[in-house]
Amino acid sequence: MIIYIDQFRVRPCTASEGDLLTLEELTNSVYFDIGICDWKVYLETATNTIFLIEDRDSTRAVGLISYNMVSSEFRWQHLGILLPEFRRNKLFERVLSLLPAEESCGGNRNQIMLNYYSNQHVRMSHKQLGFYGHLNPQSSPMQPPNGISIRIFTRSLDPATLGEILTYDAGLYEALNSCRRGRFTEAWLQGAGFIAAAVALDGNEPQPVRGYGVVRMCAERASCRFTPVYADTNHIAECLLSALASVTPTSLKVYIEFPAHCLPSLRFCLTAGLQLCYCNIRVYENFKSNLPLKKLFADNDFWPL
Numbered sequence: 001m002i003i004y005i006d007q008f009r010v011r012p013c014t015a016s017e018g019d020l021l022t023l024e025e026l027t028n029s030v031y032f033d034i035g036i037c038d039w040k041v042y043l044e045t046a047t048n049t050i051f052l053i054e055d056r057d058s059t060r061a062v063g064l065i066s067y068n069m070v071s072s073e074f075r076w077q078h079l080g081i082l083l084p085e086f087r088r089n090k091l092f093e094r095v096l097s098l099l100p101a102e103e104s105c106g107g108n109r110n111q112i113m114l115n116y117y118s119n120q121h122v123r124m125s126h127k128q129l130g131f132y133g134h135l136n137p138q139s140s141p142m143q144p145p146n147g148i149s150i151r152i153f154t155r156s157l158d159p160a161t162l163g164e165i166l167t168y169d170a171g172l173y174e175a176l177n178s179c180r181r182g183r184f185t186e187a188w189l190q191g192a193g194f195i196a197a198a199v200a201l202d203g204n205e206p207q208p209v210r211g212y213g214v215v216r217m218c219a220e221r222a223s224c225r226f227t228p229v230y231a232d233t234n235h236i237a238e239c240l241l242s243a244l245a246s247v248t249p250t251s252l253k254v255y256i257e258f259p260a261h262c263l264p265s266l267r268f269c270l271t272a273g274l275q276l277c278y279c280n281i282r283v284y285e286n287f288k289s290n291l292p293l294k295k296l297f298a299d300n301d302f303w304p305l
Contacts, residue, residue: 001048003098007057010095013050013064015043022052022061026081038193038216045184053082053095062086065095069102071178074287077107078301104286108301126293127260128301130278131269132223134253135245138272142242145235147202148210150243154196157189161199165189168209172230175289188300193217195224198243200236213240213298215248223253229298234264237297241268256298265297 003010013019023039042049046068053063063082070076080092108128144150157165169185189197193216200211211231217224226244231237241264248254254274258265259282269276 003095004056005091005094005098006089007055008062008091009054009056009059010051010065010098011054012048013043013052015040019043019052023050023064026061026064026083027079029083030081038191038218041184041187041191041193045187046180050079051095051099053086053091063091065092066107067099068180070180071176073103074176074178074289075102075105077105079108104284104288106282106284106287108280108282125282125284128257128278128280128282128299129260129266129276130255130257131274132253132255132277133274135248135250136271136273138242138245141246142239144200144239145233147204148236148239149201149203150239151199151201152196152243152247153199154247156194157197157199162186162189164207164209165197165199165212167207168212169230172292172295175291188214188216195249196244196247198240200231200240211236211240211295213244215244215254217252218255223255224248225300226254226256226298227300228296229258229265230292230295231297232295237264238268241265241297245272257301258298259293259296262297 001012013023020039020043049068050064050066052061053065054061063086064079065081066077066079068076068078082091106125141150151161153161166182166185170182173181188194195215195217197215198213199209201208202210210233211229213226213229213231215224215226226241229237229240229244231240245254245268254272255277256265256269256274257278260266260279
C-alpha cells in the first residue's frame with residue numbers, strides 16, 4: 001500500500017539493506033547513541049509494521065511511523081519520527097487518517113505526540129523510564145528463591161526450553177489473541193543479535209518457567225538492550241536482571257526501559273550505575289484487555305505492555 005499526501009509518499013518499510021539503513025539514520029536523529037534492537041527481526045516477523053514518509057521528488061526519507069497490527073483489533077504505535085524541517089501541516093495526523101482503521105490502539109506518547117491525539121478518547125496508562133550506560137563491575141548473580149533455579153543461555157536455547165518460554169509468554173498476553181507475538185518472540189530468542197537469555201525454572205511445576213529475560217545486541221553493535229524481562233515475583237526479576245548483567249560484555253553500553261513503578265528494575269539500574277535518559281507516557285485508546293504489568297520488569301516497546 002502506497003499513500004500520497006502533497007509532496008510526500010508513504011510506503012511500507014521492508015527488511016532490505018537500503019530500508020534498514022534508512023531506519024537507522026532516522027532513529028539516530030532521535031535516539032542518538034542509544035541503539036535500536038534489530039530492525040530486521042521486527043520487519044521479518046511483522047510485515048507492514050513501519051511506514052516510511054518520503055519526499056516524492058528526491059525519495060529522501062523524512063520520517064517514519066509505526067503501525068504494528070498486533071491483532072485484528074489492536075494496533076501498537078511505538079515510534080513516530082519527523083525530521084525537524086518537515087514538522088508542519090499535521091503530517092502525522094494526516095498519515096494516520098489514511099491508514100487502515102482498527103478498533104483500539106496504544107503506544108508511546110511524549111507531549112508533542114499527545115497534542116496530535118487530544119481530540120481522541122485516550123487513557124493514560126503509566127510513565128516509562130529508560131536507563132543507559134556501562135554497567136558497574138558485577139558481583140556474583142543473586143541467589144534465587146528456594147525451589148527456583150536460574151539458567152543462563154549464551155549461545156542458543158535448547159528446543160524444549162524455547163518452547164516452555166513461548167508457552168509462558170503466550171500466557172502473559174493471552175487477552176491480545178496475537179498470532180504475530182509468538183513468531184516475534186521466537187525470533188527474538190535466537191539469531192545473530194542474541195547475546196544471552198536467563199530463565200527462572202521451578203522443577204516441581206508442569207509448566208516450569210517462572211520468568212525470563214533477554215539481552216540483545218543493538219543494530220549499531222556498540223550497545224545492547226535488556227529486553228524483555230518478565231517474572232512472577234520481584235525476587236525472581238532481580239535474579240534475572242543480575243544474571244543478564246553477569247554475562248553482558250563489559251565493552252557494551254546497556255539500555256533498559258520499564259514502567260516507573262517497577263522498583264526492582266529501578267533498584268537494579270541505580271546499583272548498576274546506569275543513568276536516566278528517557279521518559280514518556282504509555283497511552284491506550286479504546287483498549288480494555290488486561291496487560292501483565294505486575295510481571296513486567298523490562299519491556300520491548302515494539303510490542304505492547
